[in-house]
Each structure stands twice: as structure tokens, then as C-alpha cells.
Amino acid sequence: MQQNWAPKEITPDAVGAEPTADGLRDLLGGRFDVADGLLHEKALVFRGFGVEPASLDPILDLLLPNRLAYVQGNSPRTKVGKNVYTSTEYPAEYPISMHNELSYAHQWPARLVFFCEQAAATGGGTPIVDSAAVLEALDPEVRAAFAGGVRYTQNLHGGRGFGKSWQETFETDSRDEVETYLASTGATWEWNASGGLKLRQVRPSTTRHPVTGAEVWFNQSDQWHVAGLDGDMAQTLAQILPEDDLPQTVSFADGTPIPAEYITHVRDTAWRLAVDVPWRTGDLMVIDNVAVAHGRQSFTGPRRVLVAMSD
Known part of the structure; x- marks a missing residue:
């Protein structure tokens, strides 16, 4: 490395x-x-x-x-x-x-x-930060736990609510266009009665560089997990809403919760190696x-x- x-x-x-x-x-x-x-x-x-x-x-x-x-x-x-x-x-x-x-x-x-x-x-x-260096520096227990991938859940409101709307997220007002796009991604989704969209997608925790072939840490679990939330509003939301109703959350691919200490380890490792x-x-x-x-x-x-x- x-x-x-x-x-x-x-x-x-x-x-x-x-x-x-x-x-x-x-x-x-x-x-x-x-x-x-x-x-x-x-x-x-x-x-x-x-x-x-x-x-x-x-x-x-x-x-x-x-x-x-x-x-x-x-x-x-x-x-x-x-x-x-x-x-x-x-x-x-x-x-x-x-x-x-x-x-x-x-x-x-x-x-x-x-x-x-x-x-x-x-x-x-x-x-x-070098993404391959992050992967190499992670504790073997954490790397093994993430090997099966992660599941991201987004709750996108329809115009009023916390976080981003689905219209902002997909740069369209057309539900049909959103569904056509999502159908090609392997995601699952459902519209709710208030006009919002719940979106779930399972992705790998690592990928390989298309030219060098190097395996790199490649997920945003530490930004989507409640343990990684910053700010009073984020912390308040985590206290008053069920986790599955937050604007965005993450688990392991099978739905198993990711331990908070894994999230802080990932976040702190990347910060330690970063160059400003x-x-x-x-x-x-x-x-x-x-x-x-x-x-x-x-x-x-x-x-x-x-x-x-x-x-």
C-alpha cells in the first residue's frame, strides 16, 4: 500500500x-x-x-x-x-x-x-482518503461483518417533511419516470399515503477499481447509520422517529443491525488516514x-x- x-x-x-x-x-x-x-x-x-x-x-x-x-x-x-x-x-x-x-x-x-x-x-x-488504504486499515472483524453487503433505506417525502423529497432526489415530478429508473437498479420501493417514497437497495460494501483491480472500501454506512448522525436536529429525529422511518438508515444486507462501534471504527479510520x-x-x-x-x-x-x- x-x-x-x-x-x-x-x-x-x-x-x-x-x-x-x-x-x-x-x-x-x-x-x-x-x-x-x-x-x-x-x-x-x-x-x-x-x-x-x-x-x-x-x-x-x-x-x-x-x-x-x-x-x-x-x-x-x-x-x-x-x-x-x-x-x-x-x-x-x-x-x-x-x-x-x-x-x-x-x-x-x-x-x-x-x-x-x-x-x-x-x-x-x-x-x-485512499479508499484501498481505508479497507486495509479496518479491523478484520469489521471487514468480515460487512462482507455480505449493506441495505440502505430511504424515506423520501412528497414535498413536505424531513430530508429530501423524491422530486428533488430524482429531478422529476413524474412517478412513472422514477419507477422506470428504479426498475433498472435492483431496488425495491413503495409509495405511501402521504405521497412519499420508501426505497430499499442492497449494495456491496466494497468494489474493485475498474482499471487497477484494487479492492476498495465503497459504502456510506457511517453516513446513513444513526450512530453517525451529527447535529441537534438529526439526534432529535433519531429519538422521536422509529429507525425505519428516518430519512435514511442502513443495516447489513439481511436486515441485521450494524453495531454502532463498527460505524465509529469505520468513520474514525477514514478520518485518521485522510489528507486535508x-x-x-x-x-x-x-x-x-x-x-x-x-x-x-x-x-x-x-x-x-x-x-x-x-x-
Whole structure:
């Protein structure tokens, strides 16, 4: 296992490029192979090119071959452009633990790009971690317990309620479109009398990188489990609602509860191995979403980081 891993930082001076958005665009469109860079480095940080929102779109077109919509995403986000979203609107005072985007879904993006439109006054970095290193570092008892996979349960309201609505989650108001989509995913679902949707899906706890074949920890059990909830509202919900009625929960694949100590072990192991990437306004970071998991540090002051993804 690679030791002391960190993302590769790329600056104009290091690659002989103009310190402008045009310089970055020329670099990405010519002599720099992003796919090869990600294969060897897993994450790339482009710093010092002065990228602004107005110059972002052509750069994303080069970094992301096929920009995807954030369908079935569980994080609160706002769509701000052509499949470009706020990275999260989770409260600033709470960190977000390490996760691979949409690892609970039947399909996930291969690549993510983050763009820092405005750096926070303090904190707000995006920590990342080698997913294979997380798997290797887990206690053998925990790894064995998760070997059969996990079952995710979502309760998506129909317009009023806690958490996200099914309309936001699937970016449509059509039940037929949702059911057509879900029919291809192996999920089970049911509509309730209030217009909400209960969704269950069983997924593996690990996967293999499509190029290297490396097995990696690849699930979001620590974010979906009640033991991983942050904030007063989350804790209150866990106290007043049956677990199966919470916006999202997780168990082992057969429905057996996951012990809280397993969840904290997974969460703490990933945090211990993570490398923080502090933001400067205008930075971009592209990551291999299978090889690398990401999170968010708590912060103060205004912060705006955008995210886009591709297959």
C-alpha cells in the first residue's frame, strides 16, 4: 500500500502554463492527460490558474467527458448550471465524513471535479482518503461483518417533511419516470399515503477499481447509520422517529443491525488516514471517485464550492 499518499498539486510554474483560466484550458486540451494523471495520482489539484465562474464551463467540459445529473443523491444541493451543483448545503459547523459519491446507488460517477468559487474564512477544506488504504486499515472483524453487503433505506417525502423529497432526489415530478429508473437498479420501493417514497437497495460494501483491480472500501454506512448522525436536529429525529422511518438508515444486507462501534471504527479510520485539501478561491480538484473518498471540514464565514461529475 502506498504510504504518505497525497493528491498531486499542479501549478502554472510546475507545468509551464499561463497562470490563467485560458492557460489551464490549453493545458487540459493538449499535453496533459487527465485520465493518466488520475490513474497514477488518484487526485489532482489545479492551483493558481485564476479560474472564475465565467470561465469554468469550458474547463469542466475537458475534465468531465460526460457531465452527469445528481440523480438519487442524498446530500442537500442546489443546481447552479449544466449539471453543476453546490457541493453540499450541510450546516457549516458539522464536518462531513469520508465517502465515495453515490456508492449506495447501482451506478456512480467515475470522476468528480470540485471548484472553489469562494474559500471560507476558516476551515472548509475537502479532505480526501485512499479508499484501498481505508479497507486495509479496518479491523478484520469489521471487514468480515460487512462482507455480505449493506441495505440502505430511504424515506423520501412528497414535498413536505424531513430530508429530501423524491422530486428533488430524482429531478422529476413524474412517478412513472422514477419507477422506470428504479426498475433498472435492483431496488425495491413503495409509495405511501402521504405521497412519499420508501426505497430499499442492497449494495456491496466494497468494489474493485475498474482499471487497477484494487479492492476498495465503497459504502456510506457511517453516513446513513444513526450512530453517525451529527447535529441537534438529526439526534432529535433519531429519538422521536422509529429507525425505519428516518430519512435514511442502513443495516447489513439481511436486515441485521450494524453495531454502532463498527460505524465509529469505520468513520474514525477514514478520518485518521485522510489528507486535508485546503481551498483557495479559484482552485479546482479532480478525483477518481472509486480510488478516493472525500469529505468536508467544518468552517466559518461564507464558502462556495461547486461540484460536477462524470462517468
